[in-house]
Amino acid sequence: MPKQIAIYGKGGIGKSSTASNVAAACADEGYRVTIIGCDPKSDSSITLLRGRRIPTIMDLMREGMDIKEEDIVFNGYKGVKCVEIGGPEPGIGCAGRGIIVAISLLKKISKAIEDTDLVIYDVPGDIVCGGFVAPVKKGLVNEAYVLTSGEYMPLYAANNICKGLSRLEMTLNGVICNSRGAPNEENIVSEFAKEIGSQLLAFIPKDVLVQTCEREGFSVIENAPDSNIAGVYRKLARSIMTRNEGKIPVPLDDARLRELTRI
Amino acid sequence: MPVKQKEPLIMHPRPSSIVAALYTLRDLDTDVVILHGPPGCCFKHARLLEEDGMRVVTTSLDESGFVFGGHDSLVEVLEKVIERFKPKRIGIVGTCASMIIGEELHEAVTQVQPDVPVIEVEVHAGYRDNTKGVIMALESALACRIISEAEFERQKALLKEATMVEKRHGAASKEYLAPSRGDLKFKVAGRLLELIKEGKKGLNILNAKKETAFMFADINLAVDEAAKKFGSRIVNMANLDENVGLPKNRRNAREIREELTQKGMELHHIIGGLDEYPIAGNTASRIIGEKYQDFDFAVITGVPHALPMDNIKNMELFSITNGPRQVAPLKEMGHQHVVVEIDLHPKTLGVSHIVESEFGATLREMSRDA
Ligand SMILES: Nc1ncnc2c1ncn2[C@@H]1O[C@H](COP(=O)(O)OP(=O)(O)O)[C@@H](O)[C@H]1O
Ligand code: SF4
Ligand SMILES: [Mg+2]
Numbered sequence: 001m002p003k004q005i006a007i008y009g010k011g012g013i014g015k016s017s018t019a020s021n022v023a024a025a026c027a028d029e030g031y032r033v034t035i036i037g038c039d040p041k042s043d044s045s046i047t048l049l050r051g052r053r054i055p056t057i058m059d060l061m062r063e064g065m066d067i068k069e070e071d072i073v074f075n076g077y078k079g080v081k082c083v084e085i086g087g088p089e090p091g092i093g094c095a096g097r098g099i100i101v102a103i104s105l106l107k108k109i110s111k112a113i114e115d116t117d118l119v120i121y122d123v124p125g126d127i128v129c130g131g132f133v134a135p136v137k138k139g140l141v142n143e144a145y146v147l148t149s150g151e152y153m154p155l156y157a158a159n160n161i162c163k164g165l166s167r168l169e170m171t172l173n174g175v176i177c178n179s180r181g182a183p184n185e186e187n188i189v190s191e192f193a194k195e196i197g198s199q200l201l202a203f204i205p206k207d208v209l210v211q212t213c214e215r216e217g218f219s220v221i222e223n224a225p226d227s228n229i230a231g232v233y234r235k236l237a238r239s240i241m242t243r244n245e246g247k248i249p250v251p252l253d254d255a256r257l258r259e260l261t262r263i
Numbered sequence: 264m265p266v267k268q269k270e271p272l273i274m275h276p277r278p279s280s281i282v283a284a285l286y287t288l289r290d291l292d293t294d295v296v297i298l299h300g301p302p303g304c305c306f307k308h309a310r311l312l313e314e315d316g317m318r319v320v321t322t323s324l325d326e327s328g329f330v331f332g333g334h335d336s337l338v339e340v341l342e343k344v345i346e347r348f349k350p351k352r353i354g355i356v357g358t359c360a361s362m363i364i365g366e367e368l369h370e371a372v373t374q375v376q377p378d379v380p381v382i383e384v385e386v387h388a389g390y391r392d393n394t395k396g397v398i399m400a401l402e403s404a405l406a407c408r409i410i411s412e413a414e415f416e417r418q419k420a421l422l423k424e425a426t427m428v429e430k431r432h433g434a435a436s437k438e439y440l441a442p443s444r445g446d447l448k449f450k451v452a453g454r455l456l457e458l459i460k461e462g463k464k465g466l467n468i469l470n471a472k473k474e475t476a477f478m479f480a481d482i483n484l485a486v487d488e489a490a491k492k493f494g495s496r497i498v499n500m501a502n503l504d505e506n507v508g509l510p511k512n513r514r515n516a517r518e519i520r521e522e523l524t525q526k527g528m529e530l531h532h533i534i535g536g537l538d539e540y541p542i543a544g545n546t547a548s549r550i551i552g553e554k555y556q557d558f559d560f561a562v563i564t565g566v567p568h569a570l571p572m573d574n575i576k577n578m579e580l581f582s583i584t585n586g587p588r589q590v591a592p593l594k595e596m597g598h599q600h601v602v603v604e605i606d607l608h609p610k611t612l613g614v615s616h617i618v619e620s621e622f623g624a625t626l627r628e629m630s631r632d633a
Contacts, residue, residue, distance in 0.1 A: 064269055094363060096363075096364070096365055097362075097363050097365070100362075100365055129364065129365065130332060130364045130365025130366065131364075131365045133365070134365055137365070137367045137370065138367070
């Protein structure tokens, strides 16, 4: 069975950039990787596809297409298989149901989530309803990672996600710090990770390269392979691929969370 | 990438996939089914199915269930069902409400760990063809090893045909079909008796869907009685093969067949089983082509629109259906007389004997007076 992971965290914190850079780094190491974008914004795989936007499963469903694997699974950087679920227009219909339907369709028509070494589910920042945890509930995710910075709000979101995970009896396999340059950030996130019963897997510095590469339609792994930050993503990718112990997280109370961000 | 041929809009309400799943679970001898959804969902059929001995209960999701999820209710109801009914086989059936909010039926089963098989059907009513509900129920039954792979494939092929039959000449054939009560029974019975009395040669075909045969067979029986009385030649065909289908369908075929035999009606041709109504018409058509092409009239009960017109188009056709929306398509196919047995299905639940039909009764009455 492939490693099936989901990366959670506050909206805008860097889940998609981390997911695509980790995907690219794993592909460099020779792993077969599949990335499933579950955010209706459908921006998980652009940097693996040289800036190209692929049709989403929801787009094709809306048009009444008879969907085949080749219509929705696209080969990106070094053969990374890219799928975007997409969603309805904001404020219309039910995006959660969309994810449920798309996941069952994908399972039915494609081997992309089975015949592979790593599947990354890039989920939206807020798990707003039952549909957004469909991959977890349907047993398609067996490892969860939380991405946060050392600021209060992202940590608050991370802590909330831990509440959700423990309710779903889903293990947390590690915390990743995506730095926003807050003071004492690495210590704060490391302490947070420890207190919820997990550990800090990586400290990704804030680096403008991420954004410049992104603007050109690339991951830093592809466009700036020798950069310092590419090295950080590689190290993270290796530790994701080699470890697998996880624990159901124990969320903190709000008072402790506030206190933490003051250290 | 091929664009799916856009299915034309159909506006009249049609059978529901959830209900189809419920009936399939009954055919699989399920003792209790839990509908995971709002209290009123499938109310009428849930009640009717109890006549067949299957209990249907609901998790009664309400507004707060929609918002906060219904997992706990499902667990509670599942536990209560096990305690109260001591079922040997349980079904859990989804509804639009629970499926849209992403309820996982299996989570409750994992939590409760019943020691009897649970058939989980994640169905909602939003499928174009209600046969989807049957297929989903059968898929789960297959996963629980309650039916064999071979039976599953057989059923799937039949359902595909059933869907095609409805598309060609049935409830899915038009954008809108108005309901109709059909032709007057005494007029149609009068014309039928006229032909019989003239000594015309007739075909008497039962091609009914599952338990509806309990009442449709009564009409074929009445036709056979009249033909005997007036000494005219009648050939009887019926989809009463008792060696195919799910347990209930086999049982029912045997019961009806035995009763017909006991009442002196000879079945000249068995054209299939009670679940083979979508294809039994083809078998009948082939037999007619080989042997009876020169016959004068045909009485077809049950699913008359599943009988191809090729070999019967020169006959005077009498069809008896239970679908008020089936009248117009049958007339369009060329059936001269179309009779509707209103509300037939409910009367055929929970029975093991042939049930009197209005048209059968009319025919008997008029034949007695003649
Ligand atoms: N380590 C980083 N350094 C600099 N910018 C980053 C870093 N990580 C992410 N970003 C930028 O932050 C923005 C939001 O990231 P994104 O991955 O889209 O977040 P999410 O998927 O969590 O909503 C993007 O423009 C991205 O390039
Ligand atoms: S909409 Fe769906 S869930 Fe609601 S009552 Fe109708 S069939 Fe049941
Ligand atoms: Mg994102």
